[in-house]
Amino acid sequence: MNQEKQNQVYLHFEFADGEKTITPVIFTQPKEIIVANKVEEVYQALERVQQAVDSGFYAAGYVAYEAAAAFHPTYNTINSNLHQPLVWFGIFDRITNQSLHSRMDYRLSNWIPNISKQVYKEKFSTIQQHLRKKATNQVNYTIRMHAHFEGDAFSFYEQLKRAQAANYTCYVQTEEHHIVSASPELFFRIKEGKVITRPMAGTAKRGKTHEEDKKNREALRQSEKNKVENKLIVDLLCKDLEHVAKKGTVKIPQLYEIEQYPTVFQMTSTVTADLKTDSHLTDIFQALFPSASMTGDPKDKTMEIIREVETSPRGVYSGAIGYITPQQEAVFNVPIRTVVIHDETGHAEYGVGGGITINSTSDDEYDEILTKAAVLKDKRSTFQLLESMRLENGEYFLFEEHLNRLVNSSQYFKIPIEMKYIINVLDDYANKHTVGVQKVRLLVSETGSVQVEGEEISLAKSTSRPVTIATSPIMKEDIFLYHKTTNRSVYENHKVTEQDIYDTLLWNEENELTEFTNGNLVVEWGGSYYTPPVSCGLLPGTFRSYLLKEQIIEEKILKKNDLGKFTRIWFINSVRKWVPIHIIGL
Template identity: 50%
Template sequence: MINNNKRTLFFHFKGINDKKQKMIFTNPIHEVVAWTVDEVRQSLKKILKYTKQGYYAAGYIAYEAAPAFNKTYSVCDAGDMPLLWFGIFPEIKTQDLKITKGSYELGSWISTIKQQEYNEKIRTIKSAIKLKQTKQVNYTMRLKAKFKGNDRLLFDHLSNAQNSDYQAYLDTGRFKILSASPELFFKWDGKELTTRPMKGTARRGRWLEEDEENYSWLKNSSKNKTENKMVVELLQDELCTVAKESTAPVSSLFNIEKYPTVWQMTSTIKTKTKEDASLEEILTALFPSGSVTGVSKSSAMDLIAKLEDSPRGVYCGAIGYICPGGEAVFNVPIRTVIIDSTKGIAEYSAGGGITANSQEKEEYDEVFAKAAILSVKSVPFQLLETFRLQNGQYSLYEHHLKRLQASAKYFNYPIYIKKISEALQQFNVKRSNFIGKVRLLVNKHGDVTVEGQPITERVNQKKRVVIADRPIDRTNVFFYHKTTNRSIYEAYSDLINDQIDDVLLWNNRKEVTEFINGNIVVETNGKKYTPPISCGLLPGTFRAQLLKNGEIEERIIYLNELPQFSKVWLINSVRGWVSVNLYLSNS
């Protein structure tokens, strides 16, 4: 036991009552640390003794601690991290984590395993499944990056990007643990035990229709359902060992949950525990979670120990807290970054369940879908629609509302159509004979703001447009939704000057996408074309109307095709059709 009162632990968990709460633990009276498997259960008993005396305990159990609970479980050597670390605290404070000013530098994330080697290991697992040595294996890989600076700020970025239900920040000294996990391992109030395994992942789409397709794919995926059901049945068997009636019914199966970067398939199992059940017994029955091992657990863990190139550490173990009296909530630490402050290295792990039907490319893509959280920096934004108002009429009103509702559904923003209609009407009543553009803004709470300014009509004036000197990132969702987050366009503002009015953007496939301030339409042989949304562009409302009327068609337009088009237009809902002269350089 070590005394160190400089530690800070933060939890933003759904608690026993299923409501999210922010909790800070500071000034531990002791730290309980286990470095070897033999010390794990002894340390756990000390922790539980403290909680019976009225103290709180908060910390983690590493994946490699598993043999302490079942000697048949195989794991890698533990590495530099303790197998168990808990602080003992006299109280908690229900407040947010203080993010001090500063910055951090995070290098490029580099996988410790190449794709060819990854594919070989997946084939090894599938061979073992074919030989009936196991049914499913959760194989994972490591990503590493150099790190220095404010780790709390990185945690803030990760937690905002994931917006998950079981987030935790643990300062254990040398190691800082930044968990943005969406997965509940278990929660126990002394009578009822709940587990919610998460198995099955699909990447979020970039716009609503693509997003709904990905949702439907996951919901109907037999591979992911099989994977999820295997884990559910494993956990049911394990829960029965501590259940009052020796049963563990499934309360929900194959639920699809939405997160900023992924769709996740989850199931929930609940059971009443035996009168004399203890937390040590529960951990013995369940640890580590079957969702991060495989089926059967022992054979899957044996393969994991042989095939994975390094220990998992906290990843796939458990992070949580225990209250006085024994109530406990633990997550499964996925979507978790571990920072070794001595070496200046950050580590992130991701993986997936491998079954007989797994496809190597699909599994590899799933790993990087789960790693997308690393590159997402959440920025506050409002949804935005820009109308043309003329003679008391909002142009393309229905198209604007349809697009607004689609983005609101995508980002989980509440939309109140009556409130929006009233706000627009109120703005209109006060401005007779007004010709201008009107901005409608909706924030994440559904609050509405309307603002506008007059416009001067331009007759037969061509826009001078330069072709961008670098591609856009078409995976960035903000290209597909109209919001106040204009940073994706502001990145090209250096190309605009007194001689240049706008910039024509293109993607890494050299496909033309859009202008900064509108969609593009080109003409050849009497036909007009505009790029499809999938190239990376905002689905403009005027564009939508022209497509509906059959005045334009969608097709991919490549950069090298531009000279062959007889006409090029910039189109948007405020200005309509604007002819364009294209330039290769802004000089």
């Protein structure tokens, strides 16, 4: 192997352990690269990996989906146009702490599916025919998305990892490819003679608000369709594990657990077993590969159907990526949410799909694909939870409402908070500022650290303040509209910064009025007081919620062309309360 290319090899794993603690495991400077380019070379390559591990070395790399035929000749796959090895492993003498850092930006063109929605429906119909004939119980049907990539692939990995917040992410730089994986799914973990698998089947989109999120989570939990899909995979895994497990040790300690990720909820189960003492790497792969969650039941017939309906090889996607230690500990993910970049051409490929059963519908499955692909576009920056409160003569206005909203958002973003500590910090600040009116900002970082700061404010005058209307709409799918955080890019991008303008009135892509950049909207119309519903794309302000609870205001969709019909308009929030406004140019 070219020495220069060998020096470029870098593998960075961030896999959760049994306690869900993530400690980076990094490999550089391989002593040897073991590669299989043909099916008949796969078994020998994995035996060489096992020999290296038995000799005291670490092994890290991947097995592509198309390697399956090496373990079972009846596992048919598409082998043409696969521009990467079937097996690739580096052999290393140690784990290093030589971590990369995001050095540059990157650019991605728009992701283009390799088939249209109409073609997807036709393929879906073919699968349904097989299901009705009972040739299989479930088919994991996947498509490819393509884009052109330029720039720093590790920066892309950091962004994808952040957007997915998954437990089995990794970055693999081989001689010719970058593999960027933000997988939430564990294929298998082997430690002290035990094997753990965590098949993932069943997906639901995250809600935008705390309430919608709870509803979507519960709908997935109660979904019989998703439970059937998940149980089919669990049963198949149990059957697979029997080949390498001690008799009677295959167990299902967890069934239908709902896991939360930034863009989706996933239904996950856990299957465990005690391994036979003579089980080796090749035995594990022969028993389990490819993951049941990426094929269906029975595997052989289902993989025939997959070959019939899919138009290109899967490659690393839905294969396995991981590492093995000299202590015979091994951990591999199922490479979903994974992008493979060809260095020379910049071509990037992303596989995505879902399990189809007899109860599935084409529209739902296609929507699920789009939901799973949303992570590719989710550029999530660092932020803090924020509560801005009115402190008047040592007393917080709507204190409980602010804390409840904070708890809801912390649960939504999986941010750890210690409420007793937060209350104590706020109380200490209030006890030191018992005279006057202050705006107090409570900031909670993504790790749970707390900061409180405040400043005196002058009471708003009763005179009307001038505001203007945003020149372009907000997109109501932006989740940061529904949670108060320091990520205010959506507001900054739409705020008009003309001199003497108090604030900017926002509206969405359906020409519905939403809120101001720093407060909610209330209007008087026909003798009643209205505020737009949260579903239009706005923050559920604490003062707004209080006024709704007291039935002082009510929700109503308000259109841009309604502006001239209102008797009066107010900017409201819990710090300034009611501020009368008038719109410039109306």
